[in-house]
Amino acid sequence: KTCGDGLTPRALHVLAEIGVLDSLAAQGCVMEQATVYAPSGRPISTTMPDRGDFPPYMLAVPRLLLDETIRQQALKAGTQFCGGVHVADIEPIDGGVRVRGRRGGKAYEVTGRLAVIAIGASTKLLLQLGLLKEIPPLILAARTYYEEIPQLSGQFEFHFDGVPLPGYGWIFPLSAHSANIGAGLIPSRRQKSTINAKTILEQFVAAPFMRQMLAGARQSGPIKGFPLRTDFATAPVTGPRLLLVGEAAGLVNPVTGEGVDYALESGKLAAAQLIDCFTAGDFSAAALAGYETALRERFQELFVFSSRIRDWYINGPVLNRLVYVANQRDNIRELFTDIVLGNADASRATSLKTLSQIAFTL
Numbered sequence: 001k002t003c004g005d006g007l008t009p010r011a012l013h014v015l016a017e018i019g020v021l022d023s024l025a026a027q028g029c030v031m032e033q034a035t036v037y038a039p040s041g042r043p044i045s046t047t048m049p050d051r052g053d054f055p056p057y058m059l060a061v062p063r064l065l066l067d068e069t070i071r072q073q074a075l076k077a078g079t080q081f082c083g084g085v086h087v088a089d090i091e092p093i094d095g096g097v098r099v100r101g102r103r104g105g106k107a108y109e110v111t112g113r114l115a116v117i118a119i120g121a122s123t124k125l126l127l128q129l130g131l132l133k134e135i136p137p138l139i140l141a142a143r144t145y146y147e148e149i150p151q152l153s154g155q156f157e158f159h160f161d162g163v164p165l166p167g168y169g170w171i172f173p174l175s176a177h178s179a180n181i182g183a184g185l186i187p188s189r190r191q192k193s194t195i196n197a198k199t200i201l202e203q204f205v206a207a208p209f210m211r212q213m214l215a216g217a218r219q220s221g222p223i224k225g226f227p228l229r230t231d232f233a234t235a236p237v238t239g240p241r242l243l244l245v246g247e248a249a250g251l252v253n254p255v256t257g258e259g260v261d262y263a264l265e266s267g268k269l270a271a272a273q274l275i276d277c278f279t280a281g282d283f284s285a286a287a288l289a290g291y292e293t294a295l296r297e298r299f300q301e302l303f304v305f306s307s308r309i310r311d312w313y314i315n316g317p318v319l320n321r322l323v324y325v326a327n328q329r330d331n332i333r334e335l336f337t338d339i340v341l342g343n344a345d346a347s348r349a350t351s352l353k354t355l356s357q358i359a360f361t362l
Contacts, residue, residue, distance in 0.1 A: 001120060002226040003063035004143055004257070005180040006156060006172045008341050009054035011261035014268060016055070020069050028061035029173045033155040036340060038323035039316040041161045041209075046337045054343075058156050060172040060180065066260075082110075090115050090129060090242065096283075097241050113241070114283050116270055118263075120247045121227045131239050136231035136250065139257050142197040143182030145174075145221040151213050152177060158256070158340060162207030164195060166314045169204035178220070181205065184228070184257045186310055197225050230254040232262075233303040237295055238288045243270045251299065253342045254306040255314075261342060262299065269294045302342070309339060 007015070007028075015021040035045040050056040075081060085108055087101040096113045119125060126132040152173050159169040163183055172180040183201035201223060204210060228247070229235075235250035237243070245251075246263030253259065273291040277283050313322065326333040337343075 001063055001067070002143065002224045003260075004141070004170055004172055004182050005060050005062055005066075005174065006170070006258065006260075007059040007061060007066070008258055008261045008343075009048060009051065009056065009058065010341070010343060011264055012055045012057075012059055013053050014261070014264035017268075018070065018073055018264075020073050021055075024061050024066065024069055025059060027065060028059045029154075029175055031058040031060065031154065031156045031173065032056065034058065034337070034340060035153070035155055035157050036323065036336070037157070037159045037161045038320045039160045039165065040320045040323075042320065042323050042327075044323045044326050044333065044336060045155075046333060048341075049334075049337065051343070060156075060174050062174065062180075082108075087119075087125060090117075090125070092240055114243065114274070114277065115241065116243045116245055116274075117248045118245045118267075121229045121252075122248075123229075126244075126248065129239060129242075131236045131242070131244070136229055136235065137187040139184050139186055139228035139230055139252070139254075140197040140225065141182060141184035141228055141257055142201045142223050142225040143180055144201065144219055144223045145178065146181055146214060146217045147178045147220045149177050149179060149214060149217040151215075152179060159204065160314075160319050162210060163200050163204050165316055165319075166310075167195070167197075167200040167204075169201070186255070186257075186314055187230075198223055228252045228257050228259065230257075230303075230307075232295075232299060233307060237292050238285070240285065241283050241288075243273065243288065243291055245270050249295070254303065254310045256340060256342065258342055265298065266295060269298070306339070306342075 012021055015024060033045060033047050035043045037043050048056045048058060071081065085101045085103045087099055089100045091098050091100065093111065096111055097115045098109055098111045099115060100109045102108055121138065123132055123135050154173055157171040163169050166186040167183055168186065169183045174180060183197055183204045185195065185197050185200055205214065229250045230252045232250035237249045245266040247259050249266060251259055251262035251266055270291060273288065276290065277287050280287065313319065322336070326336045
């Protein structure tokens with residue numbers, strides 16, 4: 001899957017539980033610092049906080065390596081894998097579901113008690129099954145790879161400068177001299193844009209500070225675009241003998257476009273629900289409702305808060321002032337860091353006290 005290749009501390013926590021973090025860390029690029037740049041170019045830098053179970057660093061790992069490492073670990077646990085299948089339909093049958101598709105040009109089907117749908121931002125199947133009524137708003141993103149970069153900071157960079165808002169750019173180092181460089185376009189009810197992600201990325205790498213960093217570097221792959229679903233707050237997450245996980249449930253951060261962490265966490269919650277269902281022999285809608293309850297308890301307030309941030313704060317004057325204030329006040333810096341990492345304590349961040357504090361400061 002086309003991806004930014006960045007893994008937040010909360011993603012690393014689940015990867016550690018799976019038993020693959022040490023292997024990935026040995027092959028990826030560890031980042032202990034992150035810098036966010038305001039539209040003015042003013043930076044705010046932070047060291048990854050130590051939050052107990054969450055490692056105090058981020059990790060950049062090529063998505064192909066991440067996915068294959070997880071797949072191999074699943075196979076070791078006894079999972080059966082069948083690749084190259086294009087799923088065309090999922091239909092209810094007595095006591096379960098039938099998944100229909102094609103593999104190698106031939107019809108293919110498999111039956112089970114229940115299906116877990118993890119199809120990313122693709123909406124065709126969900127629309128066909130009636131789980132989605134329409135295509136939700138999407139973040140549009142694009143990325144490419146550069147090698148032989150002479151000047152690379154070694155930290156995660158998130159840029160609101162060098163791009164037209166409501167766009168953003170990112171730099172994820174993959175080694176001392178290579179990086180995943182990309183850009184995204186955040187959908188907003190307050191600001192409309194007709195520009196696409198590929199154009200934003202081209203403008204981003206053409207910015208003076210990027211030209212300086214990439215002088216002598218070599219682009220090592222084409223620009224690839226990809227959509228991101230961020231609509232979890234209103235998205236369906238279950239169906240008749242169906243569970244939706246990750247981006248199929250809209251679990252991508254509305255501000256940053258990060259979704260691997262939420263996908264891993266939702267997979268863990270889905271697994272816990274499946275254990276309960278198989279133990280009780282109950283796959284009814286009432287039994288599956290526990291999965292939605294667990295998801296909403298963990299993510300709903302965070303997504304509502306992040307959507308508010310996206311709609312109200314992603315504009316030049318506010319971002320410039322917010323970064324300025326965050327450099328002066330530790331509590332605002334901490335909140336800013338949590339937003340970027342997807343760790344915001346929504347009950348604190350959306351309190352009247354905190355919102356008033358930010359508003360009066362601005």
